[in-house]
Amino acid sequence: MKIGIPKEIKNNENRVGMTPAGVAALVAHGHSVVVQHTAGEGSAFADEAYAKAGATIVPAIADVYAQADMIVKVKEPIEEEYRLVRQGQVLFTYFHFACERHLTEAMIAAGAVCIAYETVQLPDGSLPLLQPMSEVAGRMAALNGAYYLQKTKGGSGKLISGVPGVEPARVLVLGGGIVGEAAARMAAGLGADVTIADISLPRLRQLDIATPPNVHTIYSSPANIMQLLPQTDIVVGSVLVPGDKTPHLITRPMLALMQPGSVLVDVAIDQGGCFETSRPTTHSEPVYTLDGILHYCVANIPGAVPNTSTHALTNATLRYAINLADKGWRQACADDPALARGVNIAGGQVTYKAVADVFHLPYQPLNL
Numbered sequence: 001m002k003i004g005i006p007k008e009i010k011n012n013e014n015r016v017g018m019t020p021a022g023v024a025a026l027v028a029h030g031h032s033v034v035v036q037h038t039a040g041e042g043s044a045f046a047d048e049a050y051a052k053a054g055a056t057i058v059p060a061i062a063d064v065y066a067q068a069d070m071i072v073k074v075k076e077p078i079e080e081e082y083r084l085v086r087q088g089q090v091l092f093t094y095f096h097f098a099c100e101r102h103l104t105e106a107m108i109a110a111g112a113v114c115i116a117y118e119t120v121q122l123p124d125g126s127l128p129l130l131q132p133m134s135e136v137a138g139r140m141a142a143l144n145g146a147y148y149l150q151k152t153k154g155g156s157g158k159l160i161s162g163v164p165g166v167e168p169a170r171v172l173v174l175g176g177g178i179v180g181e182a183a184a185r186m187a188a189g190l191g192a193d194v195t196i197a198d199i200s201l202p203r204l205r206q207l208d209i210a211t212p213p214n215v216h217t218i219y220s221s222p223a224n225i226m227q228l229l230p231q232t233d234i235v236v237g238s239v240l241v242p243g244d245k246t247p248h249l250i251t252r253p254m255l256a257l258m259q260p261g262s263v264l265v266d267v268a269i270d271q272g273g274c275f276e277t278s279r280p281t282t283h284s285e286p287v288y289t290l291d292g293i294l295h296y297c298v299a300n301i302p303g304a305v306p307n308t309s310t311h312a313l314t315n316a317t318l319r320y321a322i323n324l325a326d327k328g329w330r331q332a333c334a335d336d337p338a339l340a341r342g343v344n345i346a347g348g349q350v351t352y353k354a355v356a357d358v359f360h361l362p363y364q365p366l367n368l
Contacts, residue, residue, distance in 0.1 A: 001325040002032045004068025005050075006061045007039040010075045012283035014042025014306035015313065017073040017093070018321070020049040022314040027054035031325045036064050043306040065089075070329075072321055074313065075300060076103055087111035090329050092321060094118055094133075096270040097344055097355045098245050104345070104359060113329055113346045117317065118270075119242055120342035127242060128338070129320070131178050132312035136302040138182025138238065141265045144301075145171065145234035146190060148263045148287055148294050155294060156261030158233055161191030168192050169233040174220065174249050174274055176203045179238035179267050181211070187234070188212045195228060225249060229257040237266040237274025244354035245272040252276050252291070260292035269297040334368040 003026055005017045016039050018026075023033045033055040037047060047057050058064060065071065065084035073093040077085060079102070085091065088111060095116040097104045107114050117129035127134075149169060151157035162168035171187040173180045176198035187194045188211065196211070197220035198204050204217040218224050229235075229250075239246050246268040255277065266278040273279075277290050280299045287296050302309040320339055323332040333340035344352040349364035356363035 001069045001328075002034065002067055003321070003325060004064040004071045005033065005035045005039055005055070006064040006071065006073055006081075007036045008042075008074055009061070009080070010078055010300065010303075013075055013300050013303045015074040015300075015303050015310050016040045016043050016045065016306070017071075017313075018318070019043075019310055019314045020045055020053040020055075022318045022321070023050055023055045024053035025318060026322060026325060029322055029326060032056065034058050034064055034067050036061055040310075043310040045310070070321075070324060072317070074303075074310075076100065077106075079106075082106040082110065085110040085112045088113065090115065090324065092117070092317070092324065094270075095344060097352070098358045099270070099272040101359050104350070104355060104361070107345045108348050108350065108361075111348050114344050115324075115329065115339070115342040116344045116352075117342065119344060119352060120320065120338055121242060122338045127178075129313075129316050129342075130240075132316045133302045133309065134178035135182045136305060136309050136312060137267050138179040138184075138236075139186045140301045140304060141179070141183045141236045141238070141267050142171070142186035142190065142192075142234075144286075144296050145187070145236060145263045145265045146192075148296060149233060149261070151261075153294075154261065154287065154289055155263055156233060156259060160187070160234075170231055171195070171234045171236065172197065172225075172228050172232045173236045173238060174225070175238035175240065175268075176200065176207050176217075177238060177240055179240070180236070181207060183236045183238060183265075183267070184211055184215050187236075188215050192234075197225060197228075220249070222249075226254060226257060229254060230259070232258065232262065234263045234265065235275075237264065237268050237278075239268055239274050240271065242354070245358055246274055248274065248276040250275045250277075255291040255293050258293055261294070263294045263296060266295065266297045267301065269299050273297065330368050333366070340366060340368065
């Protein structure tokens with residue numbers, strides 16, 4: 001199979017779909033790989049490293065799409081890429097279809113096979129291709145929340161750790177999954193007083209045992225959240241409903257409960273966001289203030305640390321990419337139910353029920 005690695009063109013997206021080491025593994029399996037010129041530059045991977053790994057370097061993104069049977073990338077195609085996608089072409093990337101109707105309709109019209117990293121799901125419910133970026137995003141969420149608490153950045157002027165004789169900042173993490181635990185651990189490591197809210201009592205018990213003493217747990221309910229907001233300096237929204245839109249846990253009226261200069265960090269913005277007042281932002285313009293509260297809603301947080309992120313992503317995706325290339329997508333998905341759950345669109349049909357439901361589109365169960 002011929003695999004294509006295009007350069008990401010979303011705003012300030014410096015990650016790349018695969019490291020040179022990943023390319024070398026695909027080549028060792030007998031496949032050919034085309035990499036767009038400077039695709040890895042933002043992640044500190046030179047063209048020469050890809051060429052040494054066995055890839056062919058091509059000048060333009062159109063060349064990658066035209067030659068490749070399977071595209072491996074990081075973020076969903078943006079509008080200028082839609083016309084490049086071919087019928088039957090496999091796209092293996094993060095899609096987050098549930099909050100992008102235009103993208104969904106474009107991929108249906110293209111007849112592509114869209115395998116979304118974020119819905120590849122193991123029998124235990126875990127999401128192996130979302131996990132590495134969730135770990136990065138959670139850690140970055142705590143760091144960015146601390147950064148924007150600075151008065152010079154529009155925040156309340158609190159130091160997240162406090163100092164002897166002065167209390168640390170208080171952080172509320174909504175959702176106790178991979179992102180939430182990573183955010184809580186990072187914030188706790190910085191010295192904050194942290195509370196994790198979740199609706200799963202077994203998960204709260206796990207977190208209570210596994211996290212540092214300055215991390216507390218609470219059952220997630222509107223009443224409990226509203227009780228905590230007046231004393232909270234940073235809220236990290238990290239709730240995930242796989243493949244579906246995220247519920248709004250903080251409404252606009254609830255912002256009035258918070259102190260001016262507090263910070264909301266919405267890690268779930270790719271799936272619609274945890275806060276009613278969230279709208280996607282970019283690394284070039286990461287924050288806005290509404291009702292006195294800073295909102296950080298960057299849709300590709302791990303893109304700020306692309307070298308680490310690309311290594312972590314390739315570690316997770318490579319074995320799936322090899323299976324897709326070795327067997328073809330149908331056989332690979334037939335052999336691996338977790339990978340089959342990643343197929344959101346195929347042959348002009350929506351094959352992931354949550355996506356079909358959110359846009360009131362016909363749902364066609366995947367037939368392998």
